[in-house]
Amino acid sequence: MILAVDIGGTTCKLGLFDSSLKLVEKWQIPTDTSDEGGNILKDIHLSFTDKLSVHKLSFDDCTGAGIGVPGPVDFEAGTVNGAINLNWYGLKDIKKEFEEMSGVWTIVDNDANLATLGEQAFGAGQNKDDVVMFTLGTGVGGGVIVNNLLVHGAGGAAGEVGHIKVAVEEDLKCNCGGTGCLESVASSSGLKNMAAKYHREFVPSALDDKISSGSLDAKTIFEHAENGDSLSLYLVDKMSEYLGIGIGNIAATLNPSHIILGGGLSQAGEFLRSRILGKFRKYAFPPAVESTDIVFASLGNDAGIYGAAKIVSQYEK
Ligand SMILES: [Zn+2]
Structure with missing residues (x-):
């Protein structure tokens, strides 16, 4: 199973994909930008925990998580240097934070880049x-x-x-x-x-x-x-x-x-x-x-x- 996340200023879009990249389920949760956006990754983690259990699965069944962030991302490091719409300031190590929460290998990219990749692979491209x-x-x-x-x-x-x-x-x-x-x-x-x-x-x-x-x-x-x-x-x-x-x-x-x-x-x-x-x-x-x-x-x-x-x-x- 693959965990897919697109973090936006008002909602986070979440998806579960199987290993052949078929969408199993998609849903969204509100983005909580209070406390400098400190709850955003925790809310995402919690929502995946619930959804995986509905499918009788756990994070152990997931091979990776992809996270799109509306800010400047260091792709190699998996960090984002501030994201105004999320109330994030300074350098945030998204890859490390989400890997520590979930135990799932994580890759982070800019949201516009991932939208382009989505369209290239599955849409107009x-x-x-x-x-x-x-x-x-x-x-x-x-x-x-x-x-x-x-x-x-x-x-x-x-x-x-x-x-x-x-x-x-x-x-x-x-x-x-x-x-x-x-x-x-x-x-x-x-x-x-x-x-x-x-x-x-x-x-x-x-x-x-x-x-x-x-x-x-x-x-x-x-x-x-x-x-x-x-x-x-x-x-x-x-x-x-x-x-x-x-x-x-x-x-x-x-x-x-x-x-x-x-x-x-x-x-x-x-x-x-x-x-x-x-x-x-x-x-x-x-x-x-x-x-x-x-x-x-x-x-x-x-x-x-x-x-x-x-x-x-x-x-x-
Ligand atoms: Zn310009």
Whole structure:
């Protein structure tokens, strides 16, 4: 049996997988961020204890545990250096803590990496060797898989596709402190950045009221873009342009078979994908265009636990 965990700021998704990576059961528990998140791993351990006993099993029947954490992970060490959403500060030795609680060999990775691995192995990536995911939400996250393995990089910062520089001329601040990042133009916060910058050029716009009341969100922008509002269309086209450049650069570097689009903004569907694809074809290195598909994530919130189970199977001894 494999224990799979995807720790989030409000819930922890848990899963039991058998040795052939078939999902046996999945469920979730609330994330208790009180006491600097000190109960989170204990609650996970307790929940697995209960669930295993329902299946007449114990931790002795488990070959490994995979844990996804929303923070910067040292993959080799199994440590995380703070996770704001969990109220975790400083260095936490997640691998050691969970191994001491459960007696089960544990592997820890960043949640976005494991979601990418889940999609690659069981979802939109169709188990192909080379896959890159872009998660378009409040920010832009993602992950890179080369030769069937997640790429972590020398300092664990590989796969941070939200911070590739595609829009330096926009001079918009990114959440990382830099400017010109994909995240500063192609996330919900990026769309709001650009709306603030460009809305004067498009008055009147269907977005005027929401911009002046500070309640603009990405869903509204996409809805009005589909209805032909000039400012909304301009923002979606700009976002698509920068994603096309970013994905084109990744494709020229790694030549993945699948670029997977996930996150809340990917709900805009074909309206967004067709625009990104058009820009990608315009900018990308031609041989990469021919061999790269741009597709939508298909596992939703379950991607993380699928990736957690998969990475255990890849590294367990
Ligand atoms: Zn950035």
